Amino acid sequence: MLISKLYEIFISKITSLLFFLIKLGPVPRHLAIIMDGNRRWARKKGLAPSEGHPWGSKTLNNALRWCYDSGIQQLTLFAFSIENYKRPEEERRKLFALTREKLEEMLDSRDIIQRYRIRVTLVGDLSLLPEDLQHLMHSVMKETAKNEGPRLNICFSYTARDEICTALVHMLDDLLEQKLSLTDVNASRLDEYISHGQKVSKDCLAxxxxxxxxxxxxxxxxxxxxxxxxxxxxxxxxxxxxGILDFVRLLFWYQHHWKEYQKLHRRQGR
Structure with a gap:
């Protein structure tokens, strides 16, 4: 027990030192993650594919702390694709049950969401989900709407093509209702429709x-x-x-490419 406690303290100190070193250089403002490999990980362990998701959830808890402790302002997660509705019903049922559990934890004042004052936004076609899950998602967004800490965007029941098509439909409706003229139609305006359609405020960064x-x-x-x-x-x-070393490697890789990345942004006037 004592050895385990000392090991935890040692890891905590090393992690704090790594984050201190990272913050000496540029840190990404917005990190987006495709959390892939849960099912293949489970199969390699001889488990049912759906058993990988709870283990992936544990990694997510760690990743949230790593991101916000390192100074990242926004995190966007690809949690569930519209294409995932094609998966077996039993797997979807277990995944939705795990999602309910995580959302209920977010409403707990002791959860990392409340401790870091994180603002949570669910992005996607939530109408495709079970009603109780929709209700929980809206409760989490309402409960965290006034939080002034980092941002967490969770893409659930989402694909980019669906997001873009939905924005185009709303833009077309406004054109037909003459709320918008053809001269107003451009990439910047579509960007606004995509953002507003998902109720993501303008401070959401690329x-x-x-x-x-x-x-x-x-x-x-x-x-x-x-x-x-x-x-x-x-x-x-x-x-x-x-793990933490993979995350640190990612941030050092970003710092290595940072000057090149900034030159690209300046050329594009961003």
Whole structure:
């Protein structure tokens, strides 16, 4: 017991030192994560595919602390794609049960969300979800709406194509109702429709980095509109195995590419 306690203290001190060193350089304002590999991780362990999600949830709890302790202002997670509705019903049922559990934890004053004063936004077609899950999601957004700490955007029942199509439909409605003229239609205006359609305020930044775990090297219909100038980082780690050293490596990689990234933004006038 004593050895375990000393080990925890040692790891805590090392982590604090690593974050101190990271903060000496530039830190991304907005990190987006495709949390991939839960099911493959479970299969390698001889477990049912759905058993990987609770382990991935533990990694997420750690990642939230790492992000906000290192100074990252916004975190966006790809939690559930519209394409995932094609998965077996039993797997979806277990995943929704885990989601309910996590949302209820967010409403607990002792949870990391409340301790860090994090503002939570759920992004996606929530109408496709069970009603009780929709209610919980809206409760979390309402409960955290006035929090002035970091931002957490959770893409659930989401694809980028659906997000863009929904924004275009709303723009077309306004054109037909003459609330908008053809001369007003441009990329900047569509950007506003995408943001407002998801009830994400204008202070939501484009992601500096999109991280995908598991070794896959594609975006899988995630933040396609917002990621034009994002750095892409692909880790071979399965999400449940993604640890503090992997996270630190990611931030040092960002700092190594930071000057190049800033030059790109200046050329684009961003």
């Amino acid at each position: 992601p500096d980095i999109i991280l995908r775990t598991s070794g896959e090297t594609r975006l899988s219909d995630f933040l396609l509109w917002q990621s034009s100038y994002s750095l892409l980082y692909f880790s071979t780690r399965m999400w449940p195995d993604f």
